[in-house]
Amino acid sequence: MNADNKTISKFRIKMAAILILRRTLTLATVWGLVWGTAIIVLRAVSGMSTLILFSGGVGLILAIACGVLLALRQIPTRTTLRASLDKYSGAGGLMMAAETAELGNWRERMPAMRLPRLRWRGGVAWARFAGAALFVCVSLLIPQRFVEISKTQSLDIREEVKQLAEGIDVLKEEEIIGLTEAEKLEEKLAQLQAEASGEDPVKTWEALDHLSDALMQESAEAAQEALSETERLTEAETLSEGLINEGSEMEAGLLAESMATLSGLVQEAAQEDALLATELPDLKGDANSLTLEQLKAISAALRLSKSEISDRLAKLYAANLIDLETLKAAERLGQCDSEGLAAFLAENADSKSVAQSIGGWCRGVDRGPGDAPMTWTDGTTEEGAKFKTEILPLSDIASLEDSEIVGLSVVAPSIETSNPTSQSGALNGAATGGGSSVTQTVLPRHKGAVKRYFERP
Amino acid sequence: MSDNIQSENLLQPEELNPAVELTEKVLAELDHILLGRAALHRMVLIGILSQGHILLEGVPGVGKTALVKALGQLLSLDFNRVQFTPDLMPGDIVGTHILQQTPEGQREMSFQAGPVFTNILLADEINRASPKTQSALLEAMQERSVTLLGNTRPLPTPFFVLASQNPIELEGTYPLPEAQLDRFLFKLIVPHADVDVLDDIISTRRRGEPPAPAWSMSAEQLQQLFDVMDRIFLPKPVSRYISRLTAATHPSAPESTEAVRKYVTYAASPRAAIAMAEASRASALLAGRPTVGFEDVKTVASSVLNHRVILNYQARFDGVDTFAIVDGLLAALDETDLNLPDDLEIRSA
Incomplete structure (x- = not known):
């Protein structure tokens, strides 16, 4: 057990x-x-x-x-x-x-x-x-x-913020906006990034768009100024090249006027362009008589200044602040050939000044600004106009009831004055009092229908 | 009979062995008389030792009647055979009162005992009699007595009904009512003999006649077997297993199987559990053990339950029989009721 x-x-x-x-x-x-x-x-x-x-x-x-x-x-x-x-x-x-x-x-x-x-x-x-x-x-x-669970779900706008920050840097670097304004924009961007919330993304996206528009506006203004500057510098450069290459062929008076015009253009541009001002040779003295060396120095300074403007626009384009069209326009405005300028100036010396001619030489002949004056005359009226009343024949009106539209025409309807007889009906062709009979042709299918009618049970 | 008394006096080998030898002798004689039916003989002897009635089912010619006759000869008991027919009346079985003249010249009703007053009643083709006649056996089988005109007469002891029925030729038959089926301890299927057995029969038996038993058991010896049966010990876990097995035949029981829930209409009665316990005791005795084991229950469960579990029409459509239902229950139910988790199992060492 x-x-x-x-x-x-x-x-x-x-x-x-x-x-x-x-x-x-x-x-x-x-x-x-x-x-x-x-x-x-x-x-x-x-x-x-x-x-x-x-x-x-x-x-x-x-x-x-x-x-x-x-x-x-x-x-x-x-x-x-x-x-x-x-x-x-x-x-x-x-x-x-x-x-x-x-x-x-x-x-x-x-x-x-x-x-x-x-x-x-x-x-x-x-x-x-x-x-x-x-x-x-x-x-x-x-x-x-x-x-960790974030209390508020953030909105991922890092890419957009990065792009805008780059734009601000470019604008600041190119001195398109001042340091104070740049700092304000940067602060605003940082605040935007910090406050970006997934709960209300529309607000964030709107703020980003607003900031982007502001940068684009500044860039567009700067680009417009750059285009004008490029155009002016190109004209001056073309004139200086023309004087260097073809100055010897020009008349003394035209040459002097051209040199004076060039000096004026260059000095005017130098007031707004610091780089150009530093690179320009000393133009003190008689503005009508520039030496070959001075002309070459002016030309080089103008090219350098144009290049600087071109680089600036390229940076703006790289930062997506201006479009490609603006960049191409700047490139187009920066090109002007000086060959044959002397003859052109001489040809237009009587009617236009050198300053006007050089503008026409580089920009070419265009259709003008298009602001033709509009003239207004008195309005037309129907007063005094008379219309002829035509009464359409009855038969035509009756026939319209059974008509079919076969087409539409813009011409006036043709009116026939004759009164044609009716062409349809069983008594077509019959005449009274003659003892004549009417011969009705019965089609085969009608024969069949009649036959079936009488043969029905 | 009390388990407490048993527990103090477990049957000792020297007391059990003579009984075991007797059963072995009976089985040996039966096997000698009827060839190729060892398993059936064993179940029939279990039924006899349990003092239960047995319903033998088989096609004609498989040896049902021969088995019962041989058993009657072996046990030295009175044996009556009644061929059940549709016009058989209850009085033809239990007996009747007839008017007789006494030596004194008076006339009186005297009781003429029917064939039921015997030890072994062979009710041949019991399903051919009408339900009225079949019902005449109800009291005899359960109470082992016959009541006629208010007089109850006990039947001889022991009393067994060994009935046979034919599963074919069902026209003109009356299926046994459930109440009567329940009174049979076993319903045993008598199968066809295989080729070797048939060969033995036709080569050793002239006209197939079985030999007469060389030995028969006396009434005292049979009583001795019954006494031993009373002292076979039924352990508590085994009786618990019998109860669980019987209860599991009910579709609403918690331990019933899916097949039971789907196919069973009426389950086994408490009489089935009692029958299973008695038959298990007899099985243990045949195995030479003083105690009932789980294997004894498994041996007799199918024969005890197969005629007591009533299946629905769905089972017929699906070709499911009671043997499959009971086999499924035996396979699904853990004998020891350990209730171990599914991922824990016990294996023999």
């Missing part, structure tokens, strides 16, 4: 261990998932320290304790285990009877009590537990920035 009880106890302990492990693992897995989720939520919402969140491990101990308690309730009774051992030992009920009866001589014949094998397919449970443990570790170790 004692041996039986020992075997049963051993079997019971073995089964209890497996049941406890199984139940504990399940509850620990559940707790792991709950704990990991709580860690992530708390870190995301309140940014709680992971050290504090480690205290959730206490729950694991509770889960294990609960698992043990539940498993202990699940352990079969000794009677049930005895029955199970009886079954797997093939004792045929003797082992079960031994609980309440003395076996006597049957004990020697009873088969040895064999512990059956307990097999737990715990692979899935272990995998789930490992997953839960991994989840807890990840939720504890994941950097705070990945779990």
